[in-house]
Amino acid sequence: MESAALLKAIIENAIDGIITIDERGHIESINPAACALFQYTPGEVIGKNISVLMPSPDRENHDGYLARYQRTGDAHIIGIGREVRGLKKDGSVFPFRLGVSQVQYSGRIIYNGFIHDLTREKDAEEKLRGYAAKLEELVEERTSSLKETVLALQAAKEEVSLSLEKEKELSQLKSRFVSMASHEFRTPLSAIQLSAVLIEKYSAQKDNENIAKHIAKIKNAVRNLTSILNDFLSLEKLEAGKVEPVYAEFDIVKFAEDIIEEMQMVAKQNQLIVYEHTGTESLAKLDQALLKNCIINLIGNAIKYSGENTFIEFNTEIADKQLFVTVKDNGIGIPENDQKHLFEAFFRAHNTGNIPGTGLGLNIVTRYTNLMNGKIKFQSKVNKGTSFTISFPQ
Numbered sequence: 230m231e232s233a234a235l236l237k238a239i240i241e242n243a244i245d246g247i248i249t250i251d252e253r254g255h256i257e258s259i260n261p262a263a264c265a266l267f268q269y270t271p272g273e274v275i276g277k278n279i280s281v282l283m284p285s286p287d288r289e290n291h292d293g294y295l296a297r298y299q300r301t302g303d304a305h306i307i308g309i310g311r312e313v314r315g316l317k318k319d320g321s322v323f324p325f326r327l328g329v330s331q332v333q334y335s336g337r338i339i340y341n342g343f344i345h346d347l348t349r350e351k352d353a354e355e356k357l358r359g360y361a362a363k364l365e366e367l368v369e370e371r372t373s374s375l376k377e378t379v380l381a382l383q384a385a386k387e388e389v390s391l392s393l394e395k396e397k398e399l400s401q402l403k404s405r406f407v408s409m410a411s412h413e414f415r416t417p418l419s420a421i422q423l424s425a426v427l428i429e430k431y432s433a434q435k436d437n438e439n440i441a442k443h444i445a446k447i448k449n450a451v452r453n454l455t456s457i458l459n460d461f462l463s464l465e466k467l468e469a470g471k472v473e474p475v476y477a478e479f480d481i482v483k484f485a486e487d488i489i490e491e492m493q494m495v496a497k498q499n500q501l502i503v504y505e506h507t508g509t510e511s512l513a514k515l516d517q518a519l520l521k522n523c524i525i526n527l528i529g530n531a532i533k534y535s536g537e538n539t540f541i542e543f544n545t546e547i548a549d550k551q552l553f554v555t556v557k558d559n560g561i562g563i564p565e566n567d568q569k570h571l572f573e574a575f576f577r578a579h580n581t582g583n584i585p586g587t588g589l590g591l592n593i594v595t596r597y598t599n600l601m602n603g604k605i606k607f608q609s610k611v612n613k614g615t616s617f618t619i620s621f622p623q
């Protein structure tokens with residue numbers, strides 16, 4: 230009797246909940262700790278199916294679990310224990326650790342459940358998981374902002390080195406111009422000087438014929454100097470990105486014939502420019518000023534680098550939505566080793582001897598061609614002539 234009272238006192242004062250059920254799952258006893266957890270008084274639950282203390286789906290399945298165990302002896306909880314969820318009277322659900330033992334008592338079987346509330350542990354776990362996730366987020370954030378900073382730094386570095394490179398190129402270009410100019414300007418300047426002295430002399434003699442001849446020479450030398458300066462100005466404008474093509478429609482044949490008229494005047498003795506246009510279409514759409522500059526440069530080279538009594542072939546063609554312009558001569562050609570440098574500013578091939586030139590013409594031609602989305606190609610053999618073709622999408 231003494232020990233029965235002790236046992237009762239232990240159960241009544243236990244911190245964990247203790248519930249016993251019969252073989253059919255009906256609640257036989259419930260201790261105060263379990264009552265507090267589930268928010269019921271003993272009177273409200275004794276005699277009821279234990280499943281009233283379970284949320285779905287255990288609630289619907291519990292009878293089945295019990296029957297299966299009694300049929301097969303295959304236990305999922307009894308003697309094992311596991312984490313499950315309980316349903317309080319107010320409808321809320323809480324986690325607890327359930328240990329179930331089977332007791333043989335005065336000829337029948339009862340099941341004894343020990344309920345250890347896990348709400349606080351789970352909350353703490355949840356909080357910990359939250360902190361960890363937040364921390365991870367923070368780390369991710371910091372890393373990505375760090376990555377962004379590194380990328381921005383890299384971009385800034387590239388920009389600086391790019392503009393430095395550009396600056397270097399420009400100053401190289403300028404110094405090359407100075408050395409070219411001091412060389413190329415000397416010939417026309419001394420020609421002007423000489424002609425001026427001679428004009429002075431001829432004017433004393435009233436020799437008008439010779440005076441006129443030297444005035445023409447001065448004019449020619451000044452024209453040369455102006456064209457060199459113009460080329461350099463074009464280059465500077467191109468370098469600064471100040472050249473924008475202005476597209477307009479025009480008749481390519483009329484345009485070409487005007488250029489020939491102009492260029493035929495500066496051709497050598499018996500150097501004949503022969504023009505032909507191929508294709509039924511003759512309307513082109515490009516920047517006329519830029520295209521004219523390109524063609525004048527190409528024909529100018531053909532004149533300069535081929536001899537007297539030769540033909541210079543000048544062809545235009547509109548086909549496959551493209552305009553092709555070809556200038557072909559039978560002149561000195563370009564040595565193979567020099568060909569790869571041809572389009573660099575100030576570059577001149579080694580076989581130019583004392584033919585004057587600055588090496589700017591083709592550089593400007595390629596840049597203008599590129600600005601109009603065109604392409605430039607050439608073929609050349611030493612002493613067998615040269616052919617340049619520029620083509621533009623139409």
Ligand code: ATP
Nearest residue numbers: 530531534562577578586587588589590591592615
């Ligand atoms: P300029 O700036 O006065 O035109 P340039 O004629 O020397 O000077 P580019 O027109 O750029 O310069 O030509 C570069 C070089 O290419 C020339 O110096 C020459 O060596 C070579 N070249 C160009 N066209 C021809 C050609 N038709 N035949 C032979 N060589 C040529």
Ligand code: MG
Nearest residue numbers: 526530590591
């Ligand atoms: Mg040239």
